[in-house]
Amino acid sequence: MNNNRVEQIIKAGNINLDTHGIARNDIFSTYANHLSIDILDHGYFWGDRKWNQFDVISPYSRIYLMSKHEGWLETDKGSIPLLPGKMYLVPPYYKVNLRTNDKIEKFYFHFTTEFDGVEIFEGLKTCLVLPLEDKFLSRYTNTFESSEIADLLLFKSIVYETISLFVRAYLPEIQNRLILASKYKQVLHYIEENLSATLCAKEISAKLGLSYLFLTRNYKKDTGITLNNYIHSKVVYKAIHLLLQSKRTVKSISEELGFIDEFYFSRFFKKHMEYSPREYRRVNKTPETM
Numbered sequence: 001m002n003n004n005r006v007e008q009i010i011k012a013g014n015i016n017l018d019t020h021g022i023a024r025n026d027i028f029s030t031y032a033n034h035l036s037i038d039i040l041d042h043g044y045f046w047g048d049r050k051w052n053q054f055d056v057i058s059p060y061s062r063i064y065l066m067s068k069h070e071g072w073l074e075t076d077k078g079s080i081p082l083l084p085g086k087m088y089l090v091p092p093y094y095k096v097n098l099r100t101n102d103k104i105e106k107f108y109f110h111f112t113t114e115f116d117g118v119e120i121f122e123g124l125k126t127c128l129v130l131p132l133e134d135k136f137l138s139r140y141t142n143t144f145e146s147s148e149i150a151d152l153l154l155f156k157s158i159v160y161e162t163i164s165l166f167v168r169a170y171l172p173e174i175q176n177r178l179i180l181a182s183k184y185k186q187v188l189h190y191i192e193e194n195l196s197a198t199l200c201a202k203e204i205s206a207k208l209g210l211s212y213l214f215l216t217r218n219y220k221k222d223t224g225i226t227l228n229n230y231i232h233s234k235v236v237y238k239a240i241h242l243l244l245q246s247k248r249t250v251k252s253i254s255e256e257l258g259f260i261d262e263f264y265f266s267r268f269f270k271k272h273m274e275y276s277p278r279e280y281r282r283v284n285k286t287p288e289t290m
Contacts, residue, residue: 035115039159042109044144053098056275056284058110059241061121062090063162065140068247071100073127080127082106083221089128089166091121093237107140109159113167118181120167120174120186128166177231180222187215187227195234196258197268201227239265243281250277 003288017023040060045051051071064087073090074097082088082104090096092112108230113120136158143155167174181188189206204227205212219227235257242253254265264274 012132036113037160037163038112039156040110040112040161042107044107045105047100047104048102049100050105051098051100054283055095056098057093057095057240058090058239058284059092059244060110060112061092062108062110063166064088065139065162066105067107067137068105069100069103071098071104073097074099075127077126080129083135085132087130087132087162089121089130091124091127092119093122093240094124094127096127096247099185107144111159111163115162115178118178120177123177124170128170130165130169146222151180169255183222184219188218191231191234195231195238197235198264199231199235201231231271232268236269239269239277240273243277244284253277 001252015023016026064082066082066084066086066088068084070084073080073082073088076095080088082100089101140155143151143158146152146155146172166224186208187204187210190208191199201216202212204210205215216227219230225233239253239257242248243250250266251262254262259265259268266278269275269277269280275283
């Protein structure tokens with residue numbers, strides 16, 4: 001995927017008329033199947049002060065549609081009020097504290113949104129906020145409570161529509177994310193396929209036939225972090241996913257990630273997350289960490 005293709009997809013469609021008089025959007029026809037949205041969990045949540053959790057970091061995006069009562073999210077950039085009539089998107093791996101002084105009610109769903117293997121919302125450095133109309137919330141309520149296949153399909157389409165509203169509203173940030181991922185697609189794909197605690201920028205440059213200095217200098221210039229730091233973050237993110245989405249032992253996870261032993265893995269994880277793997281799993285694996 002090159003930069004021009006990403007910009008073309010994001011900025012405009014490409015309608016062509018064939019010899020049979022059929023108008024087609026060539027961008028949609030060619031690339032629609034490159035977009036993948038998976039709904040991992042959903043529900044309607046009634047909570048009280050037991051909902052309060054600290055340092056919650058999930059490996060997927062979360063959307064809240066606030067219906068009643070109030071709460072707030074504490075982030076490194078300050079507090080974000082959770083208010084009825086608003087909907088919120090928390091990007092993957094974005095650390096928040098979940099807070100309420102009384103009660104909280106909301107629809108929520110967890111999901112991943114990938115284009116050509118790139119998680120669209122990963123890397124965003126803030127929670128996203130949009131207005132929530134009553135009629136839009138009622139559409140969720142009406143379809144959510146039904147067991148008919150038509151309503152299940154409609155519920156899924158409403159979830160997709162909600163995600164699309166956030167994409168449209170925050171297009172510049174998402175566009176920059178995709179263009180950057182496109183530029184380093186070969187590198188990112190290699191990391192994804194060979195991720196381990198021992199992987200480093202020198203190995204990647206050698207395996208892909210790239211200049212080590214050229215790759216590392218340009219990556220740091222474009223992203224603000226070193227390539228090795230990015231690899232470490234991906235190791236941490238995979239560890240988070242395994243800790244929250246499985247019941248595997250810390251030892252088993254450390255072995256899969258290529259650590260010498262689970263003690264070195266625990267030190268590495270705590271350096272990046274402030275918690276040991278066991279502590280992190282205890283804090284974040286709750287009935288409602290949405």
